[in-house]
Structure formats: structure tokens, C-alpha cells
Amino acid sequence: MRSVDPKREYERFDIHQRIQHIMMFTSFIVCSFTGLPIKYAYTGWGQRLAALFGGADTDLKIHLASAAVMLACCVYHLIYLVAIMARKKTRSWATLPSPKDFTDLADNLRFMLGLSKQEPRFDRFSYKEKFDYWAVFWGIFIIGGSGLMMWFPDVAALLAPRWVIDASRAAHSDEAVLAIVVIAFWHFYNVHFSPTFFPMNKLWYNGKISRESMAHEHPAELERIEGSGTKTEAGFKGSMSASDSLELMPGEKISHRS
Amino acid sequence: MTWKKWALGACAALVLLMLSGMTALADTRVNLDELTKKRLAETEAINQACLKCHNQKPETAGRVPGQAPYVDPDHYRQSVHATIACTQCHEDVQPGNKPSVIVGGRELAKKVDKSCQKCHADIAKVYETSSHGKLFQEGKETALCSDCHGSHNIRKTSDPESLVYPLNSVQTCVKCHGYKYEETYEESFHGRAVHLGSLTAATCVSCHGSHGILGPEDPASSVNKANVPETCAQCHLKARPNFSNGTEHAELKPEGPGATTYWTLKFFTWLTIVVVTLLLIHVEMELWRRYQNINKHKG
Numbered sequence: 349m350r351s352v353d354p355k356r357e358y359e360r361f362d363i364h365q366r367i368q369h370i371m372m373f374t375s376f377i378v379c380s381f382t383g384l385p386i387k388y389a390y391t392g393w394g395q396r397l398a399a400l401f402g403g404a405d406t407d408l409k410i411h412l413a414s415a416a417v418m419l420a421c422c423v424y425h426l427i428y429l430v431a432i433m434a435r436k437k438t439r440s441w442a443t444l445p446s447p448k449d450f451t452d453l454a455d456n457l458r459f460m461l462g463l464s465k466q467e468p469r470f471d472r473f474s475y476k477e478k479f480d481y482w483a484v485f486w487g488i489f490i491i492g493g494s495g496l497m498m499w500f501p502d503v504a505a506l507l508a509p510r511w512v513i514d515a516s517r518a519a520h521s522d523e524a525v526l527a528i529v530v531i532a533f534w535h536f537y538n539v540h541f542s543p544t545f546f547p548m549n550k551l552w553y554n555g556k557i558s559r560e561s562m563a564h565e566h567p568a569e570l571e572r573i574e575g576s577g578t579k580t581e582a583g584f585k586g587s588m589s590a591s592d593s594l595e596l597m598p599g600e601k602i603s604h605r606s
Numbered sequence: 607m608t609w610k611k612w613a614l615g616a617c618a619a620l621v622l623l624m625l626s627g628m629t630a631l632a633d634t635r636v637n638l639d640e641l642t643k644k645r646l647a648e649t650e651a652i653n654q655a656c657l658k659c660h661n662q663k664p665e666t667a668g669r670v671p672g673q674a675p676y677v678d679p680d681h682y683r684q685s686v687h688a689t690i691a692c693t694q695c696h697e698d699v700q701p702g703n704k705p706s707v708i709v710g711g712r713e714l715a716k717k718v719d720k721s722c723q724k725c726h727a728d729i730a731k732v733y734e735t736s737s738h739g740k741l742f743q744e745g746k747e748t749a750l751c752s753d754c755h756g757s758h759n760i761r762k763t764s765d766p767e768s769l770v771y772p773l774n775s776v777q778t779c780v781k782c783h784g785y786k787y788e789e790t791y792e793e794s795f796h797g798r799a800v801h802l803g804s805l806t807a808a809t810c811v812s813c814h815g816s817h818g819i820l821g822p823e824d825p826a827s828s829v830n831k832a833n834v835p836e837t838c839a840q841c842h843l844k845a846r847p848n849f850s851n852g853t854e855h856a857e858l859k860p861e862g863p864g865a866t867t868y869w870t871l872k873f874f875t876w877l878t879i880v881v882v883t884l885l886l887i888h889v890e891m892e893l894w895r896r897y898q899n900i901n902k903h904k905g
Contacts, residue, residue, distance in 0.1 A: 389798035404802035460891040462898065498795065502843045510852020515866040517795070522874030529878060534885040543896060 352574055354559055361555040364428050369552050371421035372484070378414035380528050382407050387521040415495055422488050442472040445482070449475035471568040480535060487527050494520035645689075652691040653682075656699075675710070682758045684767075695721040715750050715757075722751045732817040737824075754778050754816075770816075772809050773800060779810045790855040813837055813854075829854075 361369070382401055386408070388394035401407040433440070452475050455468035468474075473481070494516035497504035504513055539549045544564075551557060562570045659674035669675060682688060687695075695718050698705045709717060719742075723730035733739040733751075741748035754770060761768035769778045776797070780788040791797040791810070799807035811819075813829055820827035828837045834850030842849070853863035860868055 385802060386795075386798050389801035390792060395802055398802040404799045404804035405806065407802065408799070457891070460895040462895070502846060505842075505846035505848040509848055511863065511866045514852070514856065514864070515870040518867045518870045519874060522871060522878070526874060526878040526881065529882050530885065533882060534889065537889045542892075 352559070356559040357556040358559065358562060358573070359555055360551055360557040363555070364424075366552060366555050368421055368425050368428070371417055371424070373552075375414045375418035375421065376527075376531070379411055379418065380524070382411035382414065383521065383524055384528075386411070387525070412499060415492075415499070418488075419492055419496075422492065443478060443481055445475075445478055449478060469567045470565060471572070472566060474565070476538060480538075483527070483530060487523055490519055490523040491527070494523075649689060649691040652693055656692045669710070677758050685758060685760045686762055687758075687760055694724075697721055712747070715752050718752065718757070719750045726751075729817050736815075736817060736819045737821050738819060749782060753782070770811075772805050772807075773803065775809045775811060776800065783810075786857060787855055790857060793858070808841060812840070 381397065385394040385398035385401075389398075398404055398407045401410055448471065452468040452470060455464065455466065456475075458464040459467050497508070497513055497516050498520065501513070508516075539545055539552075540547060557565070559570070657677065657679055660677045661679055662673060663676050663678075664670045664673060693699055698717075734743070738749045742750070756769050759767070759769075761771075763770050765771060766773070768774065776788065776791060787810075792801065796808040796812075800809055815828050820830075822829045822831070824830060825832065827833065831850050834854075835845035835847055838849040839845035856862065856864035856867070858864045858868045858871065
């Protein structure tokens with residue numbers, strides 16, 4: 349068995365992913381606070397919140413500027429996906445839902461109910477993380493699409509009849525409220541309020557995950573990276589599927605805390 | 607060096623012209639002031655005479671029999687008509703003389719309506735062509751000048767106290783034009799922006815017009831199907847046929863033109879309820895499991 353430094357850290361999010369996450373959450377927060385007053389325009393708090401941003405017109409301008417950042421983030425992410433495939437000359441489907449996610453969910457429910465002692469062994473992305481990722485993906489299509497229709501009503505009117513425009517306008521803020529509630533209760537629990545990570549998981553900032561944490565959160569991935577058999581450092585790169593996981597170049601991206 | 611002489615001459619002429627102009631202006635101003643003062647004094651005398659009886663604020667709302675109807679003097683002084691005598695609009699009344707026939711309410715409003723036309727003849731002409739004006743000519747109940755603009759409290763459109771100020775105008779229209787239009791307008795982006803204090807977003811009059819307002823069935827109406835794209839193009843870049851290709855003020859009901867929006871809202875409401883409930887159950891289960899583990903370790 350190859351000995352592994354237990355204090356070892358792995359890079360989980362590369363610099364692009366971290367920048368994308370920062371772009372996404374900053375624009376999401378600004379869009380939320382400038383968008384809610386528009387949805388709840390008839391309430392006192394909505395009107396006060398809009399006044400805080402300088403009134404209806406400025407509130408909308410900030411909302412649009414922030415929306416531009418969010419859309420830019422999405423374009424960045426899509427280019428990144430294509431570029432990373434081209435650069436690695438391979439394709440990663442690690443974020444796609446797989447049958448394992450459903451068995452993991454069932455296993456986790458059994459574990460949490462106390463019916464089983466075995467926790468599911470998550471791979472690169474757990475079903476919770478995949479849910480977060482695809483929720484944003486779907487949300488961007490709904491919110492971004494309907495938002496662009498409202499931003500450019502002249503173009504929208506050229507392409508779609510009124511009932512489509514009206515319905516998509518309704519979908520915009522409703523999907524946004526769904527996103528806000530999911531972020532506030534689900535994502536914030538998973539990365540902030542969960543006793544494991546409180547006050548927060550620093551992954552978004554430094555992109556690193558400790559070996560210890562990985563053994564708990566992503567044991568199947570860790571096993572794949574480190575290999576179950578005896579592997580040399582040179583051999584271990586070949587043992588993992590480079591596409592699915594961290595692009596580990598020994599000495600290059602692995603840092604040691606000690 | 608003749609050009610120097612010319613320049614000097616031109617400057618001197620200019621200075622003389624300015625001086626004479628200023629003298630003339632100063633002279634007119636003095637005269638205007640005198641005239642204004644005289645007129646204001648006359649007006650004030652009439653108004654004070656009227657207010658002798660009409661400044662008694664009743665203790666309870668509404669008319670008190672035997673007491674002259676109350677007019678708030680401050681309200682009137684802040685209105686655009688503050689420098690006009692009461693008798694300009696209440697033409698049949700002279701200070702100190704009671705008119706032979708006293709009318710109130712709608713009858714009074716109709717009577718005073720004619721007085722508005724004396725000064726606002728241009729608007730009166732437009733009003734005659736409007737749906738409101740036509741109903742008036744037919745002798746039917748309709749919106750008179752005072753219904754939208756007020757009576758003793760008429761302000762400029764740009765005055766936030768005005769009944770036709772953008773943020774107040776919708777409330778003025780829906781006094782007669784019902785809940786449906788208020789609700790569907792507030793639901794629209796225009797309505798939301800106006801609620802948040804936007805003075806540029808469209809209110810009722812932006813699309814429907816004001817004094818020359820016409821029903822959508824009239825081919826000349828700004829909200830007639832054929833004219834809607836042009837009406838939208840007042841603010842939006844171009845006249846798009848699809849702007850009229852649907853129903854404005856569509857109610858959110860399971861049937862009819864607002865059905866798609868209604869079902870979209872229902873879908874997302876239930877999606878939110880179901881998703882958030884399931885996620886919260888998941889979080890609670892995880893926390894419960896952790897709590898159990900802590901207890902186990904303690905034990």
C-alpha cells in the first residue's frame with residue numbers, strides 16, 4: 349500500500365470554477381435584492397427597499413447590470429466546459445445524473461432514518477451537488493431567457509406573442525423566488541450551517557478540500573484517485589480517470605499543509 | 607483704422623439698445639405689478655367675502671344643513687387657481703348674494719364644468735370628442751373636469767399632490783374604472799414601476815390618452831387593436847405588431863387570455879412548495895441523524 353500523507357489537500361475547484369462561483373453568487377445576491385422590490389412592489393418593504401437602491405429606475409438599472417454579470421458567468425462556464433474538454437482531449441460526464449445518484453439517495457435516506465449503518469459512498473459529485481448544479485442550469489434558462497425577453501421587449505415582441513411574453517414574465521420572478529428559497533435553506537445549510545462546515549466551507553475561496561474531508565464527503569473519488577492497490581506516484585496518475593476528477597499532477601496541484 | 611471706429615460704434619449701439627430695453631422692461635414690470643396687485647386685491651376681497659361663510663369646518667364629514675359647504679382656504683391657496691376669484695367658476699354667485707337656486711353634488715359639478723371651458727377652451731374642444739365628452743352630451747353620467755382634476759385642490763400635473771400626478775393618476779382613473787383594471791395594471795411591469803416611484807413608466811393616460819380618451823372599439827382610439835403598436839412605440843423602440851397580438855389587462859384566471867400566465871404561476875407555486883418541502887425534510891433528517899450520533903457518543 350502506498351502511504352498517503354493524511355494532511356494532504358486536493359484541489360477541487362480550479363480558478364475558473366471559483367471565479368464563476370463568485371460571479372454567480374454576487375450577481376445572484378444583487379439581482380435578488382433589486383428584483384424582490386419589483387415582485388413585491390405593492391408592499392411597504394418593497395418600496396423602501398427600492399428606495400434604498402435609488403428608486404424604481406435605478407433599482408432596475410442595478411438589476412440589469414447584475415444580470416449582465418450573471419449571463420456573462422454562464423457564457424464563461426459554457427466556454428470553460430468546451431475548453432476543458434478540448435484541452436484534456438477527453439470528456440467528463442461527472443456532473444450528469446447517473447443511476448448511482450438514485451441508489452445513493454435511497455442509501456442516504458435509509459442511513460439518516462437509522463435503518464442502515466452504511467453511509468453512501470459519494471463519487472466526484474454527490475446527488476446533492478448535482479441537484480445544486482442542475483438547479484442553476486435550469487434556473488438560468490428560465491430566468492435568463494425570460495429576463496432577456498423583458499430587457500428587450502421589442503425583440504421579444506418580434507419573436508413571441510403576448511401570452512408567451514406574459515407567461516415568461518410570471519415565470520421569471522417565481523423561479524427566482526424558488527431559487528432564493530432553495531439557496532437560503534438548502535445551499536446555505538449544506539455549505540454554511542451544516543455542523544461540518546459552520547461557519548462556512550472555504551472551498552469556494554481556496555478551491556481546496558482536505559483528504560480527511562474528502563474521505564468523508566467523496567470516498568469513492570478519493571479511492572479512485574489514490575488507487576486501491578499499490579501504486580507509485582507516476583503510476584497513480586494513470587490509474588484515475590483524468591477527465592472525471594481533479595487533474596492531479598503530482599507536485600503541481602497537490603499542496604501539503606505541513 | 608476704420609474697423610476700430612466701427613467696432614466702437616457697434617459696441618456703443620449695443621449698450622444703448624440694452625439700456626433702453628432694460629428701461630422699457632423695468633417700466634413694464636412696474637405696470638404689471640400694479641395691475642397684478644389691483645387684480646389680486648379684487649380677487650382677495652371676493653374670496654374673503656365668500657370664505658366668511660365657507661370657512662366653517664363642519665365637525666362631522668359631509669354637508670351640515672343650514673351651513674355653507676366648507677372650503678379649505680389653505681387647500682385653495684396652494685392650488686393653481688389661487689389667484690382666481692371664487693366667482694370665476696361659481697359664476698351665478700356674487701359675494702353677499704345667495705343664488706336663487708342652490709345646487710350641490712353632481713349638479714354643481716356639471717354647472718362648474720362649463721366655467722372651466724371659459725379659460726380652457728382648447729381642452730374643452732378635445733374633451734367634446736372623447737368618450738367622456740360624448741356621454742356628457744348625451745346627458746349621461748360621465749367623468750367631468752373635476753372628477754379627474756379635483757375642485758378646490760387642482761394642482762399642476764408635476765405636483766405630487768395633484769390627482770393627475772403619475773403616481774396618483776391610476777387611483778384617479780380606477781375610482782370609476784373598477785377593480786379589474788387596477789389589479790391587472792398593478793400586476794404589469796408598468797404598474798410595479800409606478801408603485802416603486804417611477805415617473806417614466808406608463809400610467810393609464812400614457813396608453814389611453816387623457817382629454818381625448820376613446821374606447822378601444824373606436825378606430826381613432828390609441829388603444830384600438832390597429833393602433834396599439836404605434837401607441838407602444840411612444841416609449842418602446844419600434845411599433846411591433848405583436849404588442850397588440852394579445853390581451854392587455856388579462857385577468858389571471860384558469861380560462862381566457864390570462865390562462866397561460868395563471869397556470870405558469872400555479873406551476874411555479876407548487877414547484878416551490880414541493881421542492882422546498884422535500885429539501886427541508888432532507889436537511890431535518892440529516893440533522894436528526896447527527897443528533898442521534900451525538901447522543902450515542904455521549905452514552
